[in-house]
Each structure stands twice: as structure tokens, then as C-alpha cells.
Amino acid sequence: MNELRFRPRWRADKLDRLGSSIFAEVAVWRSEARRLGRDIIDLGIGSPDRGPSPEIRAALGRAVQRGDAYGYPSSQGSAAYRRSAAAWMKFRFGVTLDPDEEVLALMGSQDGLAHLALAVCNPGDIALVPDPGYPIYAGALEIAGVTPWPLPLRAGNHFLPDLAAIPAEVLEQARFILLNFPGNPVSVRADAAFFRELLELARRYGLLVVHDLAYSEMGFDGYRPMSILEVEGAADTAVEFHSFSKSFNMAGCRIGFIAGNREAVSALGELKSNIDYGVFEPIQEAAIAALEQAMGPAPGPGVGPVYERRRNVFAAALEEAGWPVPKPAATMFVWAPLPPRLPGADAGASEGASRSFARELLLATGVAVIPGSAFGREGEGYVRIALVEEEDRLLEAARRIGAFIQSR
Template sequence: MTYSSSKRGWRSDKLSHLGSSIFSEVSEWKAEARRSGIEVIDLGIGSPDQAPALEIRQALSDAVLRENSYSYPASKGSGLFRKQAAAWMKWRFDVEVDDEEELVALMGSQDGLAHLALSICNPGDLAIVPDPGYPIYSGSLAIAGVKAWHVPLLEQNDFLPDLDSIPDEIWQQAVFILLSFPGNPIAVTADLAYMEKLIALAGKWEVLVIHDLAYSEMGFDGYRPLSILQVPGALETAVEFHSFSKSFNMAGCRVGFMTGNRQAVGALRELKSNVDYGVFNPVQEAAAFALELAMAGGDKLEVAPLYEHRRDVFIEALSLEGWSVAKPKATMFVWARLPEAWGTPGEVGRSRRFAQELLLKTGVAVIPGDAFGSQGERFVRIALVEEEKRLLEAARRIGEFLRRNR
């Protein structure tokens, strides 16, 4: 018997709303550039080019070699990992969380971001998310059947979400608001006063605040990112995601955690106990050891100085090539407005055309801003994930491209 998928192609319509299609497109552009004999400098995906500290790798290796490391892990995370994560929250932010009820281990923060809406919302509910924003923010809503209300991140507001612009009826309907300081793709920052206002509004409207703090250890120029849980009373109405991918160069290990409001943590734990069996125990051991090293004052674990230096070198080189770009205060990304001479004001698809032509003609891969939302149309995101000499070469190629395409 022959079976046909003609009814719907055996593909959920939700997949079209996950926001990952542009990354597949960029991969195709890279392949096309390589077929043309062009050497690609990939500043697209934000994957760290450094390895974890040797001590962390050794701890992982030792744990992997133990015979008793291969049982199913606890879906909520091992006691060791959760206790170390809670201790680190106290050390880093002076925030006390209950590791038994207010913290859950994750396969990277994206795991939790993808599943949280499923855990705390019903289909048809509404959530507030930023535009531009990391693709899984809106993608997770599509998976859960939740409606998105986008709060724009505008240049005239220094890309800080204008909380007063959110209508009362949206606050009244919303189950949660998801924001990130510093964010991806835009390294927007917020001070404690802003966070206090956010928590006050959320408390007034009974809205859960979700704070994505994946770049907590990537602040520059003396800036150290804040935890939303530093706001008094935030545990009543907020959760926060933390990742080891960028903070400890452990992206491939897939480990992170969510902490905060115990009802939301409990809901995510319950879902994940039915979806997966948690993070491989040796990875949790290595992550717990990384936190221990950080708390012991391990300066060599600090990732911020490397990316701050790369930021300075690259942006100065771009400026010398005629492209003036604002310096981010955090993260591994540069959010660059397209040069004034590029394209027609109001042109749809301008950032995508810029990224495609830049890659096919020079081999420099960047991500068009519209991949992160409609407000990103006039921008591209550039990841500082190459060594200094490669960043300088990328700037040189970009300069030649701009001069040829004025």
C-alpha cells in the first residue's frame, strides 16, 4: 500500500513561524560563496570560537569516564548543579533562590525559552515580546498557539522598550512579558530603576516577567548586567534564564537554568519531566565546577575582556572604512544600521539584500536584521566570533564592498 502526505505534507504550519528560515538561507549563501572560490568569514551565528577553560574540560572528562555516570539524570537537575547555581546567584547578584523549588536545569536557555509558553499558557493566550528579538521568543509562541504582541525597540529610545506605550488592554490580556537586558540581537541595557518599573507594572497586571540573561558575563566598559531578581519582590512575578554557552564557552554542552517564581519553575519542570530526562550528569558536573571556579575568583574564566577588545578593534576598523557603527555595551554582537548610501529608504528586504550581496561578493557572513523582526529591516547583526586578524580582514572586505556599491 502506498501512503500519501498530500493532505498537508506532514508538516505543521507552526514550523513556518519559528524564525529559523533566514539562517538556512544564509547557510545556502555561504555554500554558494564557497563554490565560487570565496573564503568565508562567518560573522553570522553567535557560536563562541573559544573552548572552555582546561579545568572545566578536565572535570567533564573525569565525569564522562566514570561508569556510574550513564543513568537517567533528574529532569529538574542534579542536587549538585542546582545548589551551585543558587550559590552563584547569591555570589553574583546577591539574590537568594530556593534550589529545590525555584530553579530548574535546562539543555541551554533556548530549551527553556522554547518550552515555557507551553508550560504556563493556553492556546489563544497573549504574550508581549520584543521586536527585534531572538527568534525563539516569537517561535515559542507559535509552538504553543499563543498570540504575540510586539513591543518595538526603537533607535530614538536607545532601543529600550517603552513600557508606557503598551496599552492597558494588552497588559490585561498578557500572561507574560519577555525581555532581555542585554539583549540579542540588540545589546540594549536597563538600569535597576527600569527593572523596578517593569516589576511594578507586572505586579499590577498579574503578568509574569521573563528575563533572558544569557549574556550576564559579557558587559563592557565597566558595565555589569543586572538580574531582574535583584528587584525586591521580583520572585513573586519573575523568572530568569541563565546560560553557560556564552559565559563559559560551553555552547555545545547544552546546559543552563531558569530560576525565579516557583509556580512558573514548577510548570516548566512538570512539562520537561514528560518531554526529556534532563541534562547529561557529567555536563551538569562540569557546569557546577565552572560556577565554583567563577566564585573562587577565576579571572581566566572571564569572557568579557576578549569580546570588548574585539568590539573596539572591529568597530574602529569599520569606521576607517567609512562605516560608522555604534559600540554595544555588552554581548558578542554588533547591531549595525545599514550605511546611508545603501538601498532606498523604506525599501522592503533591504537588510536581506545587503547581507546576501555582501556574502556572495566578499565572503563576509552577517545576519539581516529582519530575521529578528520587522523593526530590524534597516540593520544587520554581526557576531564577533573570529580572531582579531580575521575581523580586520572582514572590515577591509566590507570597506571594498561599500566603495564599489555606493
């Protein structure tokens, strides 16, 4: 009795399986590196290093000055915001949506990704998620008591999932399949033919397709990522998440939306109406300004060219330093196989190699990257590098990394 009283466990076991522990661990490594006197170049977390446009900031500033802006917002999002989101989907992708039933405001796309399984699944259901994949994909399933079935993304298949390899018995039990094109951590491109194959599979087995399109405005070399909702009839069985964090440098504002299948959108909206009161109205107004600017007569180049230049500069510098890495077709991330100079011919495939490399690199050089193992079993042997510093700092990071590799 006394032993139980003095040994409480106020922490659920499921927290150990959410996949975010490595990010906390990297934060500890950063602190250790600072104590060693290292100048930190943080290419770990994918948080934009620039702010939104002056027009977006001005809209936010005007909105927060209004005395009537501080009541509870609608958990669905304001009608004006949902209309703007629908208008942008039409402008950007040619997709027609009902803003009242097919669009729902979110506190960033991670909000929706974290709660969707709770809204559309029952405990014990199966959902298919990419491996490697953004940690909340599998983490959300743990929270909801849903069993994950990993879809391996491997270089041999250009990091696309092999849909034909999914067992029929898994598909028959699965509730939804979640994919991310272009992806995080892997910058995977998907075309209309792949989406049609995916949607046909979903219709055959009664699956909901969940597409995370957080990086829609970060395509390079003329590539413009497409929406799955562009495929005819996709909204019958698919939803898509959109975020302002990367597209408009509004990561701290926490706003996004889900669009598509009205039953799934309604289910998520019903759940969220019991959890929160929605997005602060001034932030919704800033998001409307962002969308209006993007649809305006002089929208500007957007964020894509910034990251394309950074990609080009960084990849060239790394190659010169002795570590050639694949150049991503989109997003703010480089998904890099471990350098070939690491000890042991199979260093990239050995368990714990990516974690050891990331830690040693940070302590020795001050450059922070994320071990690929943070994103799933298939991520071992890789690191994710975020292009979230200006070009001069990326060049400095490449120089330090090259010296580190040469010293091995």
C-alpha cells in the same frame, strides 16, 4: 482519494512562522559563496569560537570516565548542580534562591525559552515579546498557540520598550512579558529603575516577567549586567534564564537554568519531566566546575574582555572603512544600521534591504552577517554581526566590507 494519498502534507504550517528560515537561507548563501571561491568569515551565528577553560574540560573528562554516569539524570537537574547555580546567583548578584524550588536545570536557555509558554500559557493567551528579538521568543509562542504582541525596540527610545505605550486591554489579557537585557540582537542596557517600573506593571496586571540574561558576563567598559531578581520582591512575579553557552564557552554542552518564581519554575519542570530526562550528568559536573571557578579566589578575567577587545578593533576598522557603527555596551553582537552608501536615501528603511545587503555582501566578500529582518519587523534596515572570530579575521572582514561599500 488517490490524489490525497499521493499528496501528503507531513509538515505543520506553524513551522513556516518560527522565524528560523533566514538562518537556513544564509547557510545556502554561504554554500553559494564557497562555490564562487570565497574565503568565508562567518559572523552570522553567535557561536563562541573558543572552548571552555582547561579546568572545565578536565571536570568533564573525569566525569565521563565514571561508569555510573550513564543512567537517566534527574529532569530537574542534580541537587549539586542546583545548589551551585543558587550559590553563583548569590555570589554574582546577591540573590538568595531556594535551589529545590526556585532553580531548574535546562538543556541551555533556549530549551526553557522554547517550552515556557507551553508550561504557563493556554492556547489563545497573549504574550509580549521584543521586536527585534531572538527568534525563539516569537517561535515558542507559535508552538504553544499563544498570540505574540510585539514590543517595538527603536533607536529613538534607545532600543528600550516603551512600557507606557502598551494598551491596557493588551496587558489585561497578557500572560507574560519577555525581555532581554543586555539583548540579542540589540545590546540594550537596563538599570534597576527600569526593572522596578517593569515589575510594578507586571504586579498591576498579574503578568509573569521573563528575563533572558544569557549575556550576563559580557559587559564592557566597566558595565556589569544586573539580574532582575536583584530587585526586592522580583521573584514574586519574575523568572530569569541563564546560559553557560556564552559565559563559559560551553555552547555545545547544552546547559543552563531558570531561576525565580517558584510557581513558574515548577510548571516548566513539570512539563519537561514529560518531555526529556534532563542534562547528561557529566555536563552538569562541568557546569559546576565552571561556577566554582567563577566564584574562586582566582577566577580569571572571563569572556567579557575578549569580546570588548574584538568590539573595539572591529568598530574602529569599520569606521576607517567608511561604515561607522554603534559600539555595543555588552554581548557578542554589533547591531548595525545599513551603510549610508547604499543606493537610495531610504535604503535602510525599504523592505528587504537588510536581506539584500547580507546576501550581496556574502557572495561578494565571503563575510556572513544576519539580516535584521530575521529578528522581526523592527529589524529591517539593520544587520547583526557576531564577533566570533579572532581579531585578525575581524580586521580582514572589515577591510572586505569597506571595499564592498566603496564599490556600491
